[in-house]
Amino acid sequence: MAEPSPILSADRPLVVGKARVESVGERDTAWTRLIFVYLACATSWLIVGTLIGVYLSIKFTAPDVDHVPWLSFGRLRPVHTNTVFWGWTSLAMIALVLYVVPKTSQRRLYSFPLAWISLALINLAVVIGGLCLMGGINNGGQEYREYIWPVMAIFASGVVLTAYNLIRTIADRGVEEIYISNWYIMGGFLWTSVLVTIAYLPFYQQNGISETVIQGYYMHNAVGMWFTPIVLGLTYYFLPKLLNKPIYSYSLGVLAFWTQMVFYTMIGGHHFVFAPTPWWLQTVAIIFSVGMIVTLAAGTGNFLLTMKGSGRTIARSYSLPFILAGVIGYFLWSAQGTLEALRSLNLVWHFTNYTVAHSHLTMYGFVVFLIWGGIYGLLPRMTGREPSHLLAGVHFWFALLGYFIYTFALMVGGTLQGVSWILNAPFIESVRLMAPFWLWRAVGGAMMFLSHLIFAYNLWRMRPLRLERTMPVAQMGALA
Amino acid sequence: MSFHKNHWLLFSVIFFGYIALSWIAAIGPAIWVQDHTRALPGSAPMTPVERRGLQVYIAEGCIACHTQQVRPLKMDAVWGRPSAPGDYAHLKPLDIWQPYAPAVLGSERTGPDLTSIGTRQPSETWQYLHLYNPRAVSPDSVMPAFPWLFEVVANAPADAVVVPVPPAYAPSAGTVVASDKARALVAYLLSLKQVPLRASGANNAAAGTPVPPENATAGAxxxxxxxxxxxxxxxxxxxxxxxxxxxxxxxxxxxxxxxxxxxxxxxxxxxxxxxxxxxxxxxxxxxxxxxxxxxxxxxxxxxxxxxxxxxxxxxxxxxxxxxxxxxx
Structure with a gap:
């Protein structure tokens, strides 16, 4: 029945062919190895952290799946969030930073030993922190700062050492100008150093509501003054580099940077709208949440206008689709945060699973997609080894569809939860009605996890090969 | 001198500017709140056993799903009167590892608000049973069971708190007895009650007590x-x-x-x-x-x-x- 088409070739490929990258390996093998080991550690934490996430999602459908204390929901939930925050996302981001900062400063990284020490410290903090949380030792239940202070001190020293390493690198740069990426990256490191210090100093959080004021500031800034500026800074490097053209507007990048610093710092209070925190603080937070539209529009517009006219390049690349999805996610999901801060909508969505969807949309649909774009863009050029193009595509689509299913289920379910409370239905109704949505969340989460396994395999395919490193060809012959 | 060329200028502005902004958005308000919050008249500090109960509450991560804040909204009237800063004045740092007031306000209400659980559900028996396995008393609950807060003994001593677990959820042999941790946790939960606010002016009328949720649930x-x-x-x-x-x-x-x-x-x-x-x-x-x-x-x-x-x-x-x- 199926006649061969006269106009299409008989053996069409399964998917669109992706362009190969020129396989010139980076000569500085110590540098390549450092970045690869950072990424390998990060990816291990991704697997561990999201496996825990999937397991937790199952507990909403089968709460009696286990009765082991250190696997119980209340203890394991912060292990999931902290592992993907500080283990996966932070280390993956730092790996790319350790490439971009020296590259744009046109000099070698100031100190390799310092970078290795930072890696060890951050890994150590995530290991000890996770074990403590499972043992029921936490920081008083403060979200995203559940690690007790000695553990967070280990993490923070890793961040501060890296910051020092980067400042020295930038200070001795081989060009006159500080490239915009480094503004964002150093912003992320300096702000986070201050943030963690403020959040962990006890003097002004000695009773319930004073602690709440700090908690709102911290939990928002830990995401938006660490992950957001650094991945944006990375994108200011990778996007023009991979498209092989300059960024659309340098000035828009600078505008977005300063508004990020001023507006974003003020908006943490919106996590406690209608709480007994000072009303003016909540109002200020809501106003600046709306102000963030300026930052969002400037940043996203800049990236999209840079991509304009390069549709074909993006379609033929396996890294740029991640960046495109991440940039669109940056705008959409951050704008969603602004909506959630408005009092009229906050009263529907606050306390519901809608907020869980929002945190995954931003951390995953924006931050993590930009990181993946950076990794697929960078690593093949450093090691000279490519991932399977097909599997990179499978990774992309499973991650994208998975997080769509996950978050749309929780957004619909969360809205229904809020409505049921407004209608004064019995509370248990809001639990019962979530059952199908929690199931879909588990399905979406499992797809995301599957994509991470594929990503881990791709990372393995892009690994630097040992023998090519230091030995001249003649000696290799002698060994054979 | 330019942000684009002078890294010390750029990084100093980033660093000290952020500290200044943080004073406005966080440290300043926190200090003000701390200095201006008084415990409500008629409220009592936590007893040692309630404090231990709070520690269990924190260690088990109850705050992941339970809030302790009643917003001044009609939909929240079912949980009590709107929370006031003074309601949290007795929350103090637990120990050297947690030198901050614990974060009981919570950010998610996957389970019910617990602000006045001690008033709403004062039955100790119910609380123990519910902690041992929530499904025993609330079939649709998705809350974790906490059997490790209990012991199964062959013969319960006279002073033990025996939990009357229904057969479907009971262990095959022995009696379920509450451990010290469970007893402390239940003592803490039962202590969660709202102290009436004394309205001192027209502005406080909305926060009068007890909140009659008549409007919220008018009709039959x-x-x-x-x-x-x-x-x-x-x-x-x-x-x-x-x-x-x-x-x-x-x-x-x-x-x-x-x-x-x-x-x-x-x-x-x-x-x-x-x-x-x-x-x-x-x-x-x-x-x-x-x-x-x-x-x-x-x-x-x-x-x-x-x-x-x-x-x-x-x-x-x-x-x-x-x-x-x-x-x-």
Whole structure:
């Protein structure tokens, strides 16, 4: 029945062919190895952290799946969030930073030993922190700062050492100008150093509501003054580099940077709208949440206008689709945060699973997609080894569809939860009605996890090969 | 001098600018709140056992799903009056590893708000049973079970807190006994009650106590009220839990023609009653202070006309009469 088409070739490929990258390996093998080991550690934490996430999602459908204390929901939930925050996302981001900062400063990284020490410290903090949380030792239940202070001190020293390493690198740069990426990256490191210090100093959080004021500031800034500026800074490097053209507007990048610093710092209070925190603080937070539209529009517009006219390049690349999805996610999901801060909508969505969807949309649909774009863009050029193009595509689509299913289920379910409370239905109704949505969340989460396994395999395919490193060809012959 | 060329200028502005902004957005307000928050008159500091209970509450991560903040919204009236800063004044750092007030306000309400759980569900038996396995008393609950807060013993000592676990959830042999941790946690949960706010001016009228949630649940929404206030023990099907919480279906007091004893039980609670040969030691809370006459009438009506019960209905006036009669 199926006649061969006269106009299409008989053996069409399964998917669109992706362009190969020129396989010139980076000569500085110590540098390549450092970045690869950072990424390998990060990816291990991704697997561990999201496996825990999937397991937790199952507990909403089968709460009696286990009765082991250190696997119980209340203890394991912060292990999931902290592992993907500080283990996966932070280390993956730092790996790319350790490439971009020296590259744009046109000099070698100031100190390799310092970078290795930072890696060890951050890994150590995530290991000890996770074990403590499972043992029921936490920081008083403060979200995203559940690690007790000695553990967070280990993490923070890793961040501060890296910051020092980067400042020295930038200070001795081989060009006159500080490239915009480094503004964002150093912003992320300096702000986070201050943030963690403020959040962990006890003097002004000695009773319930004073602690709440700090908690709102911290939990928002830990995401938006660490992950957001650094991945944006990375994108200011990778996007023009991979498209092989300059960024659309340098000035828009600078505008977005300063508004990020001023507006974003003020908006943490919106996590406690209608709480007994000072009303003016909540109002200020809501106003600046709306102000963030300026930052969002400037940043996203800049990236999209840079991509304009390069549709074909993006379609033929396996890294740029991640960046495109991440940039669109940056705008959409951050704008969603602004909506959630408005009092009229906050009263529907606050306390519901809608907020869980929002945190995954931003951390995953924006931050993590930009990181993946950076990794697929960078690593093949450093090691000279490519991932399977097909599997990179499978990774992309499973991650994208998975997080769509996950978050749309929780957004619909969360809205229904809020409505049921407004209608004064019995509370248990809001639990019962979530059952199908929690199931879909588990399905979406499992797809995301599957994509991470594929990503881990791709990372393995892009690994630097040992023998090519230091030995001249003649000696290799002698060994054979 | 330029941000683009002078890295020390750029990084200093980033660093010190952020510290300045943080003072405005976080440290300043936190200090102000800390210095201006007083415990409410009539509130008591936590007892040592309640403090230990709070530690268990924090260690087990209860705050992941439970809030302790009532917003000044109609939808939150079911949890109590709007929370005030003074409600949290007694929260102090737990130890050297947690030198901050614990974050009990929470950010998610996957489970109910616990601001006044001690008022809403004062039955210790229910609390223990619910912690041992929430499904034993609330079949649709997705809360984790906490069996490690209990011990299974062959012979319970005289001073032990024995948990009457229904057979479906009980261990195959032995008696379930609450550990020190469970006892502390339940002591903490039962201590969670709102202290009445003394309205000192017109502005505080909205925060008066107790909040009569009349508007929120006006009309004969007996089923909803029953679900919120009664079903956790007597169950949605009215059959209670054998030997622990009495059945209301065909219960002699509920189906009696004279509603007065039924109304009086809801108003003032009960303990140690013997119903059809079975004695129930667990205490039932009193609802006189929590619910209006109309609400109690709606609940009583619902109970008298559900699960096969067919007893004469009551009105708010009947409830008022019993309330007055008992008061005299």
């Amino acid at each position: 929404e007996g089923a909803t009220l029953y679900s919120n206030h009664c079903a956790s023990c007597h169950q949605a099907n009215g059959r209670g839990l054998a030997g622990v919480f009495p059945s209301l279906a065909n219960n002699p007091v509920v189906v009696a023609d004279d509603p007065a004893p039924h109304i009086a039980t809801v108003l003032h609670g009960a303990q140690g009653r013997t119903i059809e040969g079975m004695t129930y030691p667990a205490a039932m809370p009193a609802f006189a202070d929590q619910l209006t006459d109309a609400q109690i009438a709606a609940i009583v009506d619902h109970e008298r006309s559900s699960w096969g019960n067919q007893a004469p209905k009551v009105t708010a006036k009947d409830v008022a009469a019993v309330r007055k009669g008992e008061a005299k």
